[in-house]
Amino acid sequence: MKKIKVTAVFDIGKTNKKFFLFDQHYREVHKEYIRFKEVEDEDGHPTEDLLALQQWLKDVFHRILDNSKYDVKAINFSSYGASLVHVDENGNPLIPFYNYTKSLPKETVAFFLNQYGPKETFLKATGCGGLSMLNSGLQLYWIKKTKPELYSKIKYSLHLPQYLSYVFTGIPVSEFTSIGCHTVLWDYEKKDYHKWVYKEGIDLKLPPIVSTETSMNINYNGKQLKIGVGIHDSSSALLPYLRSVKKKFLLVSTGTWSISFNPFTEKPISDAPDDINSINYMLINGKVVKASRLFLGNEYKLQTEKLNKFFGVASNYHKSVAFNHVVYNKVSVDFKHHFKWESLEDEQMPNQTNFDFDDYDHAYHQLMAELVLLQVKSVNKAIGDDKIDRLYIDGGFSDNDLYVKLLTYHFPKKKLRTTDASLGSALGAAIAISDIKLNSKFLKENYALKKHVPLIIK
Structure with a gap:
């Protein structure tokens, strides 16, 4: 029996974690999903169980690679944004993974605006509607100012879609759709990271920017695959x-x-x-x-x-x-x-x-x-x-x-x-x-x- 050539996609939502296979005509030929119980960060705030998610990604994909029905040619990832995964020098995620629903201390926002405001000008430049943990760039700022020990361990901060790709490639990258998701990192007028990112040295924690259409040809478990960078x-x-x-x-x-x-x-x-x-x-x-x-x-x-x-x-x-x-x-x-x-x-x-x-x-x-x-x-x-x-x-x-x-x-x-x-x-x-x-x-x-x-x- 001839195998069906497919593209695999992990589509990670806040609630449902989905996996799809699409044929060459973009028709869905396989789908499965799972939900994970949330865990808590050090303050008791609920958040994604990143380790469980990571294990599920690998288990599902390895099972599909071994399936006699499908010939996986490529894999890519889509997920919710406003979230960063921080990895250490060995590529391991630094837990916890902070939920964007977590409250950002008012004093952190006030201190930030005192340095980089006024607020209205800053929000216009970065294309955002407010300042909170929903702006993932502020999460890095908050960690730097309040958790210096954790900050010092961060080798790279990856947007969640790019972390999903990183699980399979080990190659850290950033891409435009994640950077542009109300992160307060990007200056839309200058078309570059905002000056605060450089002044705080945050850019040193962010991997190189590549096009969202970028894919890497990787030998994965003995099989040649095209792996996308996520979106x-x-x-x-x-x-x-x-x-x-x-x-x-x-x-x-x-x-x-x-x-x-x-x-x-x-x-x-x-x-x-x-x-x-x-x-x-x-x-x-x-x-x-x-x-x-x-x-x-x-x-x-x-x-x-x-x-x-x-x-x-x-x-x-x-x-x-x-x-x-x-x-x-x-x-x-x-x-x-x-x-x-x-x-x-x-x-x-x-x-x-x-x-x-x-x-x-x-x-x-x-x-x-x-x-x-x-x-x-x-x-x-x-x-x-x-x-x-x-x-x-x-x-x-x-x-x-x-x-x-x-x-x-x-x-x-x-x-x-x-x-x-x-x-x-x-x-x-x-x-x-x-x-x-x-x-x-x-x-x-x-x-x-x-x-x-x-x-x-x-």
Whole structure:
């Protein structure tokens, strides 16, 4: 039996750790996943069990290499960002691996800004929305200032996607998509590490920068393999669109966070000093991506739970509600804001939620109308002055009937498409190290591309 030639991809999320095999046509031929219990750092804060993850990577890959069905030609990695793995001179990870949800001491931030502020100027230059452990560069600064003994042991600090590659190659590198993931390391105007990185000597801990498309030909356990350097998951999910869509577009990737990506921007830095939700990412070639984020999925979850309880319906009832013109007319006539958000800021929201609705469907239409207004603002913020007439929607809200229809209503002159991109970041990692060019039919064949006509309100 002839073996199937495949590209292997480890796609590491905060919760699910996934492994895929793709054939030469980017079709999924194998998938498996696992979850690990978190461990605690020295302060009792939960964090990734890095040693368990590392062992799983090797166990899975060795098993696949021995499988008589598959001929693995290449391997790459996608993962969440905002995380660094520090290794010593022997290449061993220095535990613990700090979680980006860990609080960064206020005095550390204050001391940093006293040296390198003012805050607004610094955030604009680095394309970030705030200062916290979510900015992985500050983690290194914090370690240097508060844990000098640990800092002295660090030979290299690797972004998580590059550490996954390092597990198999032993070659330390950095690449643009991870550097550009709100790390505060990069100065987007100078297109180089920010001056604070050099002044603090942080650059000496960071491996050489290579292109995200870089791969290394490695003899691994007697088999010749092409091993990629890894890619940040958000940038990876964007890659299949960039490779197959020839005209300018905006990608709205929805889930817990809804992030609007504009990879064609002429003006990447937000002018609003207090705009914490305008951030930058980087493409595989170092070009800037302007992004605007909205805590959409989180707020949706909180509000539907309230509606479920108030109306006494099943927890998944909201999934069955389809757009209804008659019900929406009740919402749109003399429109008023009813919902007080728990995780979003909006000048229009009332002091408390008004449950003055006929029934659940009425309340749900009102909820979606208000959430979509926030989404429209976020999309417009990401587009800015750029001329973009194509919108792609992927993720959890791409099959939400009200969400999609209301977006078409608010953007009647834009061509709106939805896609099923459940393989997005993993597939992007496979594409990143491939020489195969994608054609215009790729999204239709692999992403269940759907076209949507603008909604006309009767």
